[in-house]
Amino acid sequence: MIIVLKEKVTENIARLQQLFADRKQVFVHKNRVALLAVEPSEIPADIRAAASEIITKTPAAVQASRLFHPEDTVIKTAHSVIGAGGLTLMAGPCSVESRAHILKMAAVAKKGGATVLRGGAFKPRTSPYSFQGLEEEGLQYLREAADQNGMDVITEVMDDEHVELVAKYTDIFQIGARNMQNFSLLKAVGKAQIPVALKRGMSATLDDLLNASEYIAAGGNQQIMLVERGIRTFANKYTRNTFDAAAIPVLQQLTHYPVIADPSHAVGHWDLVTPLAVTGVAAGAAGLLVEIHDDPEHALSDGPQALKPGKYLTMAQHAKEVHQVLAAWK
Structure with missing residues (x-):
């Protein structure tokens, strides 16, 4: 799952990292947070409300994906x-x-x-x-x-x-x-x-x-x-x-x-x-x-x-x- 945040980006990223620290599979790129082995229902309602998009169907190679990292790597x-x-x-x-x-x-x-x-x-x-x-x-x-x-x-x-x-x-x-x-x-x-x-x-x-x-x-x-x-x-x-x-x-x-x-x-x-x-x-x-x-x-x-x-x-x-x-x- 990838959460694309539109509000309180820094604050919500920190909360997500803390909430799922035990999973060791939380990746951050700018305003996007990739969470592996996490269900949408586990995301707090206020964070879901602060997201412009929640992508639930993601590839296994999530960090390589443009869904997670839209711009080209240079x-x-x-x-x-x-x-x-x-x-x-x-x-x-x-x-x-x-x-x-x-x-x-x-x-x-x-x-x-x-x-x-x-x-x-x-x-x-x-x-x-x-x-x-x-x-x-x-x-x-x-x-x-x-x-x-x-x-x-x-x-x-x-x-x-x-x-x-x-x-x-x-x-x-x-x-x-x-x-x-x-x-x-x-x-x-x-x-x-x-x-x-x-x-x-x-x-x-x-x-x-x-x-x-x-x-x-x-x-x-x-x-x-x-x-x-x-x-x-x-x-x-x-x-x-x-x-x-x-x-x-x-x-x-x-x-x-x-x-x-x-x-x-x-x-x-x-x-x-x-x-x-x-x-x-x-x-x-x-x-x-x-x-x-x-x-x-x-x-x-x-x-x-x-x-x-x-x-x-x-x-x-x-x-x-x-x-x-x-x-x-x-």
């Missing part, structure tokens, strides 16, 4: 504003391979207009024998490269025991598709008060994604962005996954969190990344998360989907042009 980092009608570019190699390489790729990413440098230091791989990342050494290189180019860092954190370490180096936690429902990890980043990019799981519904985000919000962290990176379907002969472009506007209707498109993981082939990136922007994405590499044939992970520098710069330009057209329509 995430601000040192070098980026994510949301607010802008287009945030996040680019870099799949893995941090060496200091020299990430420094080189950071310069390329920056040239294309990216304000966030991506790169994995802890890599969840299908095979235990594949490159697993440089771990803290990789985080150090990533931080150095971002700082030299005036960029933020986004990097994946794989489990809750790494949250404290990764937090020393990153500006945005990335939760990968395989970890979307790693609830211990979600709870840990929820307490960290660092923005979180939550990727949609490979077979996750949109409700699954929103409910996963609620674990982060329940910890007190509302700096959440949702990432559409393609889902696994029967149609995987020509693309790695199926990019669900419709998920972007649907999520924007359901939630206040910014939605980011990841065309690289969606298609898995570099020559299809630019069309999918443009599609994501046209669908209303607040940003793009793309992989780049100057020598993808010898990349230590996910080379086939990485854009070479020239192709990346072209993609970035096309994405910006489409975004400008959409902004003019609005």
